[in-house]
Amino acid sequence: MKLIIPLDENQGPISKLCDHFGSAPFFGVADTENGAFDIIENGNSEHDHGHCTPADAFTGMGINAVICNGIGARAAARLQETGIDIYMAGLARTVEDALARFSTGTLNKVGPKQACEGHDCH
Template sequence: MKVCFPVEQNDGAASSVYGHFGSAPGFVVYDTETEELDFINNSDVAHEHGACNPVAALAGRSVDAIVVGGIGQGAIAKLMQDGIQVMRSASGIVEDDIKLYVKGELENLTMNMETCSHSSHSCSH
Protein backbone atom coordinates (compact mmCIF):
# COMPACT_ATOMS: atom_id res chain seq x y z
CA MET A 1 0.00 0.00 0.00
CA LYS A 2 1.08 3.56 -0.64
CA VAL A 3 0.54 6.04 2.17
CA CYS A 4 0.77 9.77 1.46
CA PHE A 5 1.73 12.55 3.89
CA PRO A 6 1.37 16.27 3.04
CA VAL A 7 4.59 18.05 4.06
CA GLU A 8 6.06 21.56 3.97
CA GLN A 9 9.45 20.33 2.79
CA ASN A 10 10.98 17.00 1.84
CA ASP A 11 12.97 15.78 4.82
CA GLY A 12 12.16 12.16 4.05
CA ALA A 13 10.98 10.17 7.07
CA ALA A 14 11.82 13.12 9.34
CA SER A 15 9.38 15.41 7.47
CA SER A 16 6.75 17.23 9.49
CA VAL A 17 3.15 16.53 8.48
CA TYR A 18 1.69 19.78 7.11
CA GLY A 19 -1.38 21.31 8.75
CA HIS A 20 -3.60 21.32 5.67
CA PHE A 21 -3.64 18.84 2.78
CA GLY A 22 -4.54 21.16 -0.10
CA SER A 23 -1.96 23.85 0.55
CA ALA A 24 0.97 21.54 1.36
CA PRO A 25 3.95 22.23 -0.91
CA GLY A 26 4.51 18.51 -1.41
CA PHE A 27 3.82 14.95 -0.35
CA VAL A 28 6.00 12.16 1.02
CA VAL A 29 4.73 8.77 -0.11
CA TYR A 30 5.66 5.59 1.77
CA ASP A 31 5.28 2.18 0.13
CA THR A 32 4.54 -0.42 2.83
CA GLU A 33 5.69 -3.28 0.58
CA THR A 34 9.08 -1.92 -0.44
CA GLU A 35 9.53 0.42 2.57
CA GLU A 36 10.68 3.12 0.13
CA LEU A 37 9.89 6.83 0.33
CA ASP A 38 9.10 9.04 -2.64
CA PHE A 39 8.31 12.76 -2.96
CA ILE A 40 5.66 14.48 -5.08
CA ASN A 41 5.44 18.24 -5.57
CA ASN A 42 1.87 19.50 -5.04
CA SER A 43 0.67 20.18 -8.58
CA ASP A 44 -2.47 21.95 -7.28
CA VAL A 45 -1.00 24.16 -4.55
CA ALA A 46 -2.25 27.38 -6.22
CA HIS A 47 -5.94 26.38 -6.22
CA GLU A 48 -8.69 28.62 -4.85
CA HIS A 49 -9.62 27.97 -1.24
CA GLY A 50 -12.14 25.12 -1.10
CA ALA A 51 -11.39 24.02 -4.67
CA CYS A 52 -8.71 21.43 -3.95
CA ASN A 53 -8.36 18.71 -6.57
CA PRO A 54 -6.60 15.84 -4.76
CA VAL A 55 -5.90 13.89 -7.94
CA ALA A 56 -4.26 16.95 -9.52
CA ALA A 57 -2.36 17.67 -6.29
CA LEU A 58 -0.85 14.19 -6.39
CA ALA A 59 0.13 14.62 -10.05
CA GLY A 60 -2.11 11.70 -10.97
CA ARG A 61 -0.14 9.29 -8.77
CA SER A 62 -2.10 6.54 -7.05
CA VAL A 63 -2.14 6.25 -3.25
CA ASP A 64 -4.19 4.06 -0.95
CA ALA A 65 -4.24 6.26 2.15
CA ILE A 66 -3.47 9.83 3.19
CA VAL A 67 -2.36 10.86 6.68
CA VAL A 68 -3.10 14.53 7.31
CA GLY A 69 -2.71 17.21 9.92
CA GLY A 70 -5.87 18.83 8.56
CA ILE A 71 -8.07 18.64 5.47
CA GLY A 72 -11.15 20.42 4.17
CA GLN A 73 -14.48 18.66 3.73
CA GLY A 74 -14.37 18.96 -0.08
CA ALA A 75 -11.00 17.27 -0.35
CA ILE A 76 -11.91 14.50 2.07
CA ALA A 77 -15.13 13.84 0.13
CA LYS A 78 -13.23 13.58 -3.17
CA LEU A 79 -10.59 11.29 -1.68
CA MET A 80 -13.15 9.02 -0.04
CA GLN A 81 -15.12 8.88 -3.30
CA ASP A 82 -11.96 7.60 -4.98
CA GLY A 83 -11.58 4.90 -2.31
CA ILE A 84 -8.65 6.59 -0.57
CA GLN A 85 -8.58 6.18 3.20
CA VAL A 86 -7.98 9.44 5.10
CA MET A 87 -6.46 9.41 8.59
CA ARG A 88 -5.35 12.01 11.11
CA SER A 89 -1.65 12.32 11.93
CA ALA A 90 -1.04 11.40 15.56
CA SER A 91 2.57 12.51 15.90
CA GLY A 92 3.10 15.16 13.24
CA ILE A 93 6.23 13.35 11.97
CA VAL A 94 6.11 11.04 8.93
CA GLU A 95 8.37 8.35 10.43
CA ASP A 96 6.32 8.07 13.64
CA ASP A 97 3.01 8.09 11.78
CA ILE A 98 4.26 5.33 9.46
CA LYS A 99 4.82 3.12 12.51
CA LEU A 100 1.34 3.94 13.83
CA TYR A 101 -0.21 3.32 10.40
CA VAL A 102 1.43 -0.11 10.10
CA LYS A 103 0.08 -1.01 13.57
CA GLY A 104 -3.41 0.23 12.59
CA GLU A 105 -3.36 2.90 15.29
CA LEU A 106 -4.23 6.04 13.30
CA GLU A 107 -7.71 7.59 13.50
CA ASN A 108 -9.82 7.33 10.34
CA LEU A 109 -11.47 10.59 9.37
CA THR A 110 -15.07 10.81 8.20
CA MET A 111 -17.17 13.55 6.66
CA ASN A 112 -18.83 14.27 10.01
CA MET A 113 -15.62 15.11 11.85
CA GLU A 114 -13.76 18.40 12.30
CA THR A 115 -11.05 17.80 9.77
CA CYS A 116 -9.39 21.17 9.21
CA SER A 117 -6.61 22.00 11.64
CA HIS A 118 -6.80 25.77 11.10
CA SER A 119 -3.14 26.00 12.16
CA SER A 120 -1.59 26.85 8.82
CA HIS A 121 -4.26 29.18 7.44
CA SER A 122 -7.51 30.88 8.26
CA CYS A 123 -10.56 29.24 6.78
CA SER A 124 -14.28 29.11 7.21
CA HIS A 125 -15.10 25.42 6.75
Protein backbone atom coordinates in the same frame (compact mmCIF):
# COMPACT_ATOMS: atom_id res chain seq x y z
CA MET B 1 -0.32 -0.24 0.68
CA LYS B 2 0.56 3.13 -0.83
CA LEU B 3 0.14 6.19 1.37
CA ILE B 4 0.25 9.95 0.72
CA ILE B 5 1.45 12.30 3.48
CA PRO B 6 1.33 16.13 3.11
CA LEU B 7 4.70 17.73 3.91
CA ASP B 8 6.08 21.19 4.67
CA GLU B 9 9.56 20.27 3.44
CA ASN B 10 11.53 17.86 1.29
CA GLN B 11 13.83 16.24 3.87
CA GLY B 12 13.08 12.55 3.34
CA PRO B 13 11.58 10.51 6.19
CA ILE B 14 12.35 13.27 8.73
CA SER B 15 10.25 15.81 6.79
CA LYS B 16 7.72 17.72 8.86
CA LEU B 17 4.04 17.16 8.14
CA CYS B 18 2.03 20.08 6.81
CA ASP B 19 -0.93 20.74 9.10
CA HIS B 20 -3.38 21.06 6.22
CA PHE B 21 -3.49 18.62 3.33
CA GLY B 22 -4.25 20.87 0.37
CA SER B 23 -1.73 23.57 1.28
CA ALA B 24 1.24 21.20 1.52
CA PRO B 25 4.08 22.15 -0.82
CA PHE B 26 5.12 18.47 -1.01
CA PHE B 27 3.61 15.01 -0.60
CA GLY B 28 5.43 11.96 0.70
CA VAL B 29 4.55 8.72 -1.08
CA ALA B 30 5.18 5.71 1.15
CA ASP B 31 4.81 2.08 0.12
CA THR B 32 4.34 -0.06 3.23
CA GLU B 33 4.92 -3.30 1.30
CA ASN B 34 8.41 -2.59 -0.02
CA GLY B 35 9.49 0.32 2.24
CA ALA B 36 9.91 2.75 -0.67
CA PHE B 37 9.53 6.46 0.08
CA ASP B 38 9.50 9.32 -2.42
CA ILE B 39 8.58 13.00 -2.26
CA ILE B 40 6.65 14.79 -5.00
CA GLU B 41 5.74 18.46 -5.36
CA ASN B 42 2.14 19.57 -4.90
CA GLY B 43 1.38 21.47 -8.09
CA ASN B 44 -1.90 22.68 -6.54
CA SER B 45 -0.70 24.04 -3.18
CA GLU B 46 -1.70 27.60 -4.13
CA HIS B 47 -5.49 27.45 -4.50
CA ASP B 48 -8.59 29.19 -3.24
CA HIS B 49 -10.09 27.64 -0.14
CA GLY B 50 -12.42 24.82 -1.13
CA HIS B 51 -10.78 24.28 -4.52
CA CYS B 52 -8.21 21.63 -3.62
CA THR B 53 -8.12 18.81 -6.19
CA PRO B 54 -5.64 16.30 -4.74
CA ALA B 55 -7.39 13.23 -6.10
CA ASP B 56 -6.59 14.44 -9.61
CA ALA B 57 -2.85 14.41 -8.83
CA PHE B 58 -2.96 10.88 -7.42
CA THR B 59 -5.03 9.22 -10.14
CA GLY B 60 -3.16 6.25 -11.52
CA MET B 61 -0.62 6.10 -8.69
CA GLY B 62 -2.39 3.29 -6.85
CA ILE B 63 -2.77 5.33 -3.65
CA ASN B 64 -4.78 3.54 -0.94
CA ALA B 65 -4.81 6.11 1.86
CA VAL B 66 -3.81 9.56 3.06
CA ILE B 67 -2.28 10.24 6.48
CA CYS B 68 -2.67 13.88 7.53
CA ASN B 69 -3.10 16.26 10.46
CA GLY B 70 -5.94 18.14 8.76
CA ILE B 71 -7.97 18.10 5.57
CA GLY B 72 -10.91 20.09 4.24
CA ALA B 73 -14.32 18.47 3.78
CA ARG B 74 -14.33 18.84 -0.02
CA ALA B 75 -10.86 17.37 -0.45
CA ALA B 76 -11.77 14.52 1.91
CA ALA B 77 -14.96 13.77 0.00
CA ARG B 78 -13.13 13.88 -3.34
CA LEU B 79 -10.45 11.46 -2.13
CA GLN B 80 -13.03 9.09 -0.68
CA GLU B 81 -15.03 9.15 -3.93
CA THR B 82 -11.95 7.70 -5.64
CA GLY B 83 -11.54 5.00 -2.98
CA ILE B 84 -8.73 6.65 -1.01
CA ASP B 85 -9.10 6.31 2.77
CA ILE B 86 -8.10 9.11 5.15
CA TYR B 87 -6.39 8.69 8.51
CA MET B 88 -5.69 11.49 10.97
CA ALA B 89 -2.05 11.44 12.06
CA GLY B 90 -2.73 12.50 15.64
CA LEU B 91 -0.66 15.65 15.12
CA ALA B 92 2.43 13.65 14.15
CA ARG B 93 5.33 15.99 13.44
CA THR B 94 7.41 13.91 11.00
CA VAL B 95 6.88 11.27 8.32
CA GLU B 96 8.64 8.70 10.51
CA ASP B 97 6.26 9.43 13.38
CA ALA B 98 3.15 9.28 11.17
CA LEU B 99 4.20 5.98 9.57
CA ALA B 100 5.03 4.46 12.96
CA ARG B 101 1.57 5.40 14.25
CA PHE B 102 -0.06 4.03 11.10
CA SER B 103 1.80 0.72 11.37
CA THR B 104 0.56 0.19 14.94
CA GLY B 105 -3.05 0.74 13.86
CA THR B 106 -3.59 3.64 16.25
CA LEU B 107 -4.71 6.23 13.69
CA ASN B 108 -8.40 7.00 13.26
CA LYS B 109 -9.98 6.56 9.86
CA VAL B 110 -12.19 9.56 9.17
CA GLY B 111 -14.96 10.73 6.89
CA PRO B 112 -15.85 14.11 5.38
CA LYS B 113 -17.92 15.15 8.41
CA GLN B 114 -14.78 14.99 10.56
CA ALA B 115 -12.74 17.15 8.20
CA CYS B 116 -11.76 20.77 8.76
CA GLU B 117 -14.10 23.65 8.10
CA GLY B 118 -11.24 26.10 7.43
CA HIS B 119 -7.50 26.64 7.74
CA ASP B 120 -7.76 27.71 11.41
CA CYS B 121 -8.81 24.30 12.74
CA HIS B 122 -5.38 23.15 14.09
